[in-house]
Amino acid sequence: MPSYTAPTKDMQFLLHDVLKASELDVPGYEELEADFTSAVLEEAGKLASNVLVPLNATGDQQGVTLENGVVRTPDGFQDAFEQMKEGGWTALDCDPEYGGQGMPYLLGTAVGEIFVSANMAFNMYQGLTHGAYSAIHAHGSDDQKAKYLPKMVSCDWTGTMNLTEPHCGTDLGLMRTKAVPQDDGSYHITGQKIFISAGDHDLAENIIHLVLAKIPDGPAGIKGVSLFIVPKFMVNDDGTLGARNGVSVGKVEEKMGIHANATCVMNYDEATGFLVGDMHKGMRAMFTMMNEARMGVGLQGYSQAEAAFQNALAYANDRLQGRDVTGIKNPDGPADPLIVHPDIRRNLMDQKSFIEGARAFTFWGATLIDRAEKNKDTAADGLISLLTPVVKGFLSDKGFDMTIQAQQVYGGHGYIEEWGMSQFARDARIAMIYEGANGVQALDLVGRKLGADGGKHVMAFFDMIKTFASEHKGQDEALDRDFLNPLKAASKDLQSAGMFFMQSGMKDPNHALAGSYDFMHLFGHVCLGYMWARMAVAANEALAAGTSDVTFYETKLATGRYYMARQLPATIMHLRRIESGANTVMALDAANF
């Protein structure tokens, strides 16, 4: 059975050495002192290791069941959910006005990683609730907030998001679910939604569905979509629960992974719904939820990789097989541990250098979100808006790849469900698909975000890299050689790709779109290269300051050198693919494939 220990030391390094969170000019960050964040992360780590990890494999095996219209979660989930609520974890970064603890999103992100690594399917029940909370918080009326948010902050009630229908996922303009206005100001919602995560279950008294639907005679397509609150049980004015609403579970899907999360077909039959925000502006409101969800899905990708990596590393140290070609390392044993072999190290270092870079990228992204929200910083808002598809797409793709590599370390044992490595891969696979399949993320990045506000956010990104590199240039020969020069080269590849899109995309937008997926990966590598350069600077500072933990910081530098030397060169390949343009991509008639 796999084990997991929260990487609190690495998180502390990011929060305090790299981001220097408590010194940042962001409201609330002054509380993020090292002792405080350490205590929070250690506590979260205990809950994760002791309560959530043991339920991960059993939850996968049992899955959820639908009987007589009632969805049951696996054994132990109810207890664990109560512990999560009692610890106040669901309220960590929520608004104190509704019972939240008001901590920065940054801290919520760190804690979230720990819970997701421990049990991704379990954590989705509260994760979706948080997304629904955010959408209502941003777009709901004061009455709606007062009525729903306190119970959602505590997770006495959970939330869902309902977008997809059988015939439409990405293209929501095709939506058929109807919302018919009633005399009392409410709506009757009728239609079928599919792939609804945590659509029904036995962990909460009530479920608050956020549902996209069309009000008759509104604008055609996506411009006629509105957002509604549809509670499972109606909520009386005094906060007590009333009658069952007209929403029911049609089916629970059999999936490749996240078996312990209930993925439901939801049938709405004249269910009572309440409009959130403006009529026909549902997509804007839903995007609040989706952007948060997309950051969270990127986090899921590398969090599954982290859990898988920890176990692959342990196996590589434990399993004796073959001998080190440069000299026996375990003379008293029948063979040396796997980790002596260069290709096993190549595999493990791929994982380690990706995961630590991804964590840095995600935490840094969380500071941008805090800054955008708490400082009303439009530059930070523009930058994270640009980077969100990169976080989602790149980290979920690579995160999945790394779970596959971790599984590979186990040889045949990796393929056997008993060892648990298959589950990490099967669970991680969904992150590439939901909240907008990664091809849609690439389209969002190249088709929308790149040119947003006249392209100023991507220019700001390049300026940031350039400024960083020139600020630190010449301080240290090794830093220049191992980090800054490779970063500049990779950033140049990204700029060349952007230039190619500008020039060729004018003639034919397909030249840009055909390269969008590679661009997303190229961008991701540059971001991780940037994070590694920042981590290297921080490690150098700690070493220069005479840290007592020399090994930690030197390991960090060595891991970063690996990323720069062995991962970052992927930028060249992506640039070549991009610069080959759309001709070979679009050459065939559909009939001739």
Add this chain to the structure above:
Amino acid sequence: MPSYTAPTKDMQFLLHDVLKASELDVPGYEELEADFTSAVLEEAGKLASNVLVPLNATGDQQGVTLENGVVRTPDGFQDAFEQMKEGGWTALDCDPEYGGQGMPYLLGTAVGEIFVSANMAFNMYQGLTHGAYSAIHAHGSDDQKAKYLPKMVSCDWTGTMNLTEPHCGTDLGLMRTKAVPQDDGSYHITGQKIFISAGDHDLAENIIHLVLAKIPDGPAGIKGVSLFIVPKFMVNDDGTLGARNGVSVGKVEEKMGIHANATCVMNYDEATGFLVGDMHKGMRAMFTMMNEARMGVGLQGYSQAEAAFQNALAYANDRLQGRDVTGIKNPDGPADPLIVHPDIRRNLMDQKSFIEGARAFTFWGATLIDRAEKNKDTAADGLISLLTPVVKGFLSDKGFDMTIQAQQVYGGHGYIEEWGMSQFARDARIAMIYEGANGVQALDLVGRKLGADGGKHVMAFFDMIKTFASEHKGQDEALDRDFLNPLKAASKDLQSAGMFFMQSGMKDPNHALAGSYDFMHLFGHVCLGYMWARMAVAANEALAAGTSDVTFYETKLATGRYYMARQLPATIMHLRRIESGANTVMALDAANF
């Protein structure tokens, strides 16, 4: 439910336009006229589509069961196996002396692809039998051959290979299974073997286990391993079945995929075994079986990709979502089909160009095997020995990646078991692991095959590419630009990598081993680039000869251009990774990961 149609047209193109099989100077190839191979492939395709495909999903869902020591295959497998036997398919490329049809391995490979694409788990029952047949055929005594082979050729009896034990997979020198000599010349085999594919089942009257074990007081480690025939039921001299032998199934493993194949723990308790070949030379005998199996596993990789691709393509043509940005393509529908979108095409072209290249590589490899065996051609033998780890490792890695990409085309529907795309990925995943995990293939390639016979086979490979390129240079500007020049550049990258290994590997073998995995992929890309160049030449010839099927050959050229422009540039990335050497890979102490 997924469907599958055998790609007989593409196979015919390879057999006749590219390889010109019936004109080759290989005994038996004169029979491979186009009409004949077409009839065989069409027949195989019918059996695949009508019988094997419908059992693929049900087999995955039901899996195998072990009750009271008896393993049962899923519903319908017994019937299907009978049809496979009755059609003579199991005997296709076996020795006529033992009831085989004596067809070339090349034809067996083409037919094998069809059956594997249709139902990989099912086909393993006969696939393993074929491997065991080959090992006995090559190393068994005349008596053993007469006793076992006819029934194995017909698959009345099936075969297995028993290598792995709980504590050793790759490092078979650690083996504990014992073979104690008996007075009658037989041995008593005692020990436990794990991960035994088709270890037990209800498809055959008898199972012939090939088991590696150690005769006491023999040489230590791998040099003391011998190979034994251990029948499930003893075989009397008249060919009838006798008593049950001391071999039993301990357990059937729960796996990520290939659920319909019985992966067994086999317990040998003083089971009677018969030595195959020379004492202590078991590994040599087993390698006959493993090399064949490794070619077959590479084939499994791209065959699953083919099946997944066919369905992804159908879905991309069927599913309406979004609009072509360059102009509406389906004005009468609510949206355009997915295939209009450049990123969907990028995804599909990745799959198509890989699969067709992989098929060519595998078929060409099969001609080398035939040449090595039937012409006793040592150059061909050396070349295929060099390429076997590339076929196994590269095609299974990329084949799996392509099943993931195919699944991605379906969006959320790809993650739902109902649509069948998850199964292709879960089944394909094993090919990267068994018959030597792909890291071991890379080690075999760089540590053993590259330097074999003074490096002459890899030099012959480079000469072959060079000769091919210069023979066809200047005939056609587009051929030079789109195929020959990229091929030469990629081949140069491979040579540079080999040069780096030679120079740096002298100082420290880890420099070569740390780059072995990248080298295997780099090599694979050059092989596929070479195959695409050969296919382009063949397509040009057909077009110049005034073929009536212009569309087919132009599609072939367009697909090849895609591979050269968008896949082959991966060689640069792999070279960069290799040339960064072992330092960053080996930098960390195991304790500091």
